[in-house]
Amino acid sequence: MCKENQTEVTEILLLGFKSVYNQKTLLFVLFLLVYIAILGANLIIIVLVAITDHLNIPMFCFLKHLALADVILTTSVVPFMLHIMIMKKRTLSIAGCITQLYIFCISGFVQCLLLAVMSYDRYLAICHPLNYNLIMSPKVCLQLVYGSWFLVFTLITTEIILVFQLQYCGLNFLDHFFCDFGPVVKLSTSDTSTLMLLDFFISITLIFVPFVFIIITYILIVFTIIRIPSVTARRKLFFTCSSHLTIVCTYYVALFVVYLMPSRDNSMNLNKFRSLLYIIVTPLMNPIIYSLRNTKIRVALRKVVMQIIVIIH
Template identity: 60%
Template sequence: MGCEENQTQIAQIRLLGFRGLYKYKTLLFVVFLLTYTLILGGNLIIILLVSTMDHLKTPMFFFLRHLSTADVLLTTSVVPMMLDVILVDEGVLSFWGCIVQLHCFGIFGFVQCFIIAVMSYDRYLAICHPLRYSSLMGPNLCLQLVIGSWSLVIVLISSEVIVVIQFDFCGLNYIDHFFCDFGPIVELATSDISVLMLQDFVISIFMIFSPFAFIILTYFCIFFTIFKISSTFGKRKAFSTCSSHLTTVCVYYGTLITVYMAPTDESSSHINKYRSLLYIVVTPLMNPIIYSLRNSEIKRAMRKVMSQDFKNKW
């Protein structure tokens, strides 16, 4: 359809950032920089441990490494730009730079749904079919599940982005956000977005609720199997093998429900800007904490590295 005669296609997107909090920008910058450093450090440590420690070369930790990789990429696609927005009170991105950020954020965020679902399948096999676990969850299947998760999300997110870039964006070029999120960008479009919203609804059902339903089904089977174990020690041991993953599921989907399922009103877009910090900052920070505190193998690997480092120094 194109822009009207007195309008032009916007070339830049202005990010208004944290309006009203300018006097706290130094504190915000320090807090988010420290949090980003902890996210990078915690997740990179997990990636390094899983890649180098022989006793961590198992399917569960193979999937955990990819979950940590997605966390690092997700925060890196947003937080550095957010820190710049905080410092200068406003950010400016080219239109195509904004689209690239939107694309990357969608991929790295939603691939976690499938990786977490794959991890629940791994726990299901380990607890419900322990004798056949090694033969069922082999290296080839692990690799296929991870590649399939990344490929599927890339295709689905790309299909939405392809539709978005065909819209006309005329007139207003600013969004009340600190990064190029899907909702605020689509609101700038001057074209009919009804088809995109239907597409987004269908894809969201597939990428969010289908994995969640699968996770619930696998944990129903897991808990049913655990309850059939006669000894208390056996029940505790079986539950401990999935407790870290179950905590991750609660944190991840609890965050999604808070952001996307909360009641909306006129100020919902403004509120969602702050809610989005939950899955950009809080969830990627929680995952390494969960696995370092609740998983005995990760703690053993960390103690081993620290003891080796201590011996090398002396």
């Protein structure tokens, strides 16, 4: 219960990008175009993998779910971000704010596990090629994908239940453009020690452990590749890992820049723009990296486009 001199908060005011208010129209158009590009590029990846037989392999199955997570993450934030940029009403109910946080966390954390699963796939393909098809069967592939979603869903649901139990009294504004975990918990007047301990455990489980796993798998991959006598074969194997490794670096660099780099209260605007790295930059880069660097994706896209052209004519 709130104290007598405090008012219970039922709505949260999001301040958005108030420091660049004069450029809000330009930013709105820019972010809208980027959001459309993110949806289009990732949905193309999802549809191509779903309808193309020769893309029905584990790596592209993982890529499809990574693209799905990108779409969900971006959609959970960007539409309302665009709304508060041009509308006077910038409030969300407490339930709406926590729901946005819930969807955002699930789609963000599942990417860490999917990237780890993709690194395991590359490890098997390069270090154990003879047993690859036996180990990475379609059944195992689906178990890894759905297991990742289930683990994240379970842990984040447990955390969000605790967030829903927090009390909000007095202040009702967030100096941000979406309901991120830190600002939401900081706004609460309840004891958050148990919640923060759980969040630390979840962060270790869903961010740090997958990151260490990825590093270990790539160390083993590098050791395997450098033992191959053929220079051409080494280059080919390095190239097969380059797209995934680029995405891993992009995603984790963005994550570490936002959440691990020290910041001061007066640099909140900088933190907002840092957050855009993994909310719009990474989801836009992922399909571009794979579509430009993967021959199978380009061939599949070309065939689909040609079929559409033939149907139209």
